[in-house]
Amino acid sequence: MQIGIPGALLYQYYISFWRPFFEELGFQVVISGNTNKELVNRGVKVSVPELCVPVKIFIGHVFELLDKGVDFVFIPRMEAIRRGEFFCPKFMGLPAIMKYGVPGVKGKLLTCQINARSDDISNYKHYLPLLDKLDLSIKELKKAAAFSGEKWKRFRTINKMGYMSCEANKMVVEGVSGKELLPKENNNHIKLGLLGYVYNIYDDFVNMGITGKLNQMGIDFITFDMYEEELLDQYVAQLSKPLFWTFTNKLLGAGYQMLQKKLVDGIIHITAFGCGPDAFLGRLLELESDRAKIPYMLIRIDEHTGENHLQTRVEAFIDMLKRRKSKIS
């Protein structure tokens, strides 16, 4: 039996758990391919305008899995991974959006509800709703959850050593444990904070290959997922009231830490058109960057953004940071 996992939204954060989980249970896992123009157009076509670009792209990935003829498409309802905080409403509504809004999904939807107390979502109880549909025993479920939970922890260990999520996921598949690795070295002259959700900063079609471009330009960058969760929580605690959405808080905590400790020469924040939480996040980061006197640039991506436009803005921003740094030093 084939289980499809869309390569979008939280894919880069949780695939090191979900893929081994289903494989350990004896299923064949099929991942949709890379995002491309046709896939985006298919998602956009069936979407209501209120949906943000990443959800429209997710729909395109689901179509691709349906085309491949998978038996089920796994779309969990992500509710919480912190006490008192939640995922953005679009994550919570995702299974329903797909079931009722996307033709062909209804009979193939495989879902469960993730309501955890930490980023570690490996408690088998979250996956109990899968038992009947996949004809599994609790013993099998417990074993697969424990096995894949260890893989995910390995992924986070590598990720927090300064490797991007996409690099860390690949290393887990290749059997790297993390113990043999040294933290990634950052020796370049300019250091940047690259802020954005995993589905914006690690999808090369969405961000037009910004991570590769920064590497080519010799720019070091830090992303929120490279941080210890506890450190991010400490910085978020500066707010009299944290934001409602966990991943938005993570980006904010990372941004505050980079700015207050003056770890970076500038921040590029990649956001997507139609994102409600980022309207708060962008303003808070802007205020903090003013206080720290560190430049901040917001790049908002939509389904029509052109590569040249992005390249020009990034290059101009980096040039400005270089000139600024040479004046200061």
Ligand code: SF4
């Ligand atoms: S946080 Fe923003 S971009 Fe992400 S799913 Fe919610 S609205 Fe969309």
